[in-house]
Amino acid sequence: MRMMMALIACGFILYGTVRGEMEIVWNKAVHICLECIGLG
Amino acid sequence: MKVKHWVKRKLLQFIAFGCANPHVSNLPTGRLYGGKWKQFCNPGLNCYSCPAARFACPVGAMQAVSGSMDFKFSFYAAGMLLAFGVILGRAVCGWLCPFGLFQELLHKIPSPKAGLKKCFLWIKYVVLVVFVLLLPILATNYMGMGKPAFCQYICPAGTLEGGLLLLGTHPELRQTIGPLFGLKAGILIGVILGSIFIYRFFCRVLCPLGAIYGFMNRFSMCHLEVDPRRCVSCGACHKACRMEVDPVKKPDSMECIRCGDCVQACPKDAIYVGFRGKAGNKQSAAGNGRASLVKKRKENHV
Numbered sequence: 458m459r460m461m462m463a464l465i466a467c468g469f470i471l472y473g474t475v476r477g478e479m480e481i482v483w484n485k486a487v488h489i490c491l492e493c494i495g496l497g
Numbered sequence: 498m499k500v501k502h503w504v505k506r507k508l509l510q511f512i513a514f515g516c517a518n519p520h521v522s523n524l525p526t527g528r529l530y531g532g533k534w535k536q537f538c539n540p541g542l543n544c545y546s547c548p549a550a551r552f553a554c555p556v557g558a559m560q561a562v563s564g565s566m567d568f569k570f571s572f573y574a575a576g577m578l579l580a581f582g583v584i585l586g587r588a589v590c591g592w593l594c595p596f597g598l599f600q601e602l603l604h605k606i607p608s609p610k611a612g613l614k615k616c617f618l619w620i621k622y623v624v625l626v627v628f629v630l631l632l633p634i635l636a637t638n639y640m641g642m643g644k645p646a647f648c649q650y651i652c653p654a655g656t657l658e659g660g661l662l663l664l665g666t667h668p669e670l671r672q673t674i675g676p677l678f679g680l681k682a683g684i685l686i687g688v689i690l691g692s693i694f695i696y697r698f699f700c701r702v703l704c705p706l707g708a709i710y711g712f713m714n715r716f717s718m719c720h721l722e723v724d725p726r727r728c729v730s731c732g733a734c735h736k737a738c739r740m741e742v743d744p745v746k747k748p749d750s751m752e753c754i755r756c757g758d759c760v761q762a763c764p765k766d767a768i769y770v771g772f773r774g775k776a777g778n779k780q781s782a783a784g785n786g787r788a789s790l791v792k793k794r795k796e797n798h799v
Binding site: 467471472 | 529530531533535536538544545546550553554557558561562565567568571572573574575576577579580582583644645648649650655656659660663664667670673674675677678680681682713716717718
């Protein structure tokens with residue numbers, strides 16, 4: 458079960474990376490997001 | 498010289514805090530770090546809007562992707578959480594989470610301490626499902642973009658590390674203070690007061706990361722074992738646990754943060770927390786012995 462979950466985790470990270478999710482995360486994280494901190 | 502367990506843990510917690518927030522020079526200017534590390538998720542709760550933060554918050558990352566126009570679920574953030582969970586489980590909360598450390602320090606303020614009713618422990622699962630998973634997908638604007646509902650309405654780490662710090666360095670942002678920030682400030686004050694009286698109040702009641710890692714506790718490589726041959730069912734471990742877990746009854750409890758306080762409290766050295774079983778491959782033996790231990794303890798109480 459542990460092995461299977463580790464493989465699923467790797468698969469998810471790989472798939473997410475390939476479809477460009479890391480860029481969305483980076484883009485959100487490097488700019489001040491007013492709604493993220495309860496402002497605006 | 499043997500370093501005390503609590504010193505080791507506190508040291509690692511401070512190191513993890515430092516690794517998550519190394520850009521202290523950004524604090525006076527309020528400029529966010531914009532390097533490549535920001536695309537990777539921090540294992541614990543640490544706001545990416547904090548000027549000192551190096552990594553992205555996993556909860557924020559999850560909502561950012563699922564609330565975007567292109568995707569409805571973040572495989573990347575889910576995979577990161579799953580990976581951290583499989584390796585460490587809730588040891589992330591006990592050893593690596595910056596906001597966990599903040600709450601532990603608050604709990605050191607001298608005051609009457611209280612326990613927590615079990616019914617409150619379920620709130621964090623509702624928060625995870627409703628605010629982190631559903632609302633960013635369902636509550637969308639005309640462009641199909643969802644809101645980061647947990648960050649926007651609840652997260653006290655964001656209010657403290659992001660909101661308050663940025664308000665201090667960006668005077669123009671003060672014009673945007675409204676009822677929403679009032680709500681978040683109220684939650685932050687509630688969490689601070691709660692953490693003074695109740696050990697890790699936020700982790701146990703509201704934290705969606707605690708909910709995810711708690712679920713992963715039963716699968717994680719870092720685990721807790723009780724050696725049934727050594728355990729005398731004295732209950733010292735249960736008394737020592739500030740998360741109010743009984744390690745003998747529930748070694749895989751979703752509330753156990755693997756802090757190791759029970760290991761230190763055990764007079765018979767019967768409890769082990771780590772990646773390899775101290776009692777050899779005794780997980781099955783521990784499983785078999787658990788029922789007899791619980792029975793033995795009941796007999797002792799009678």
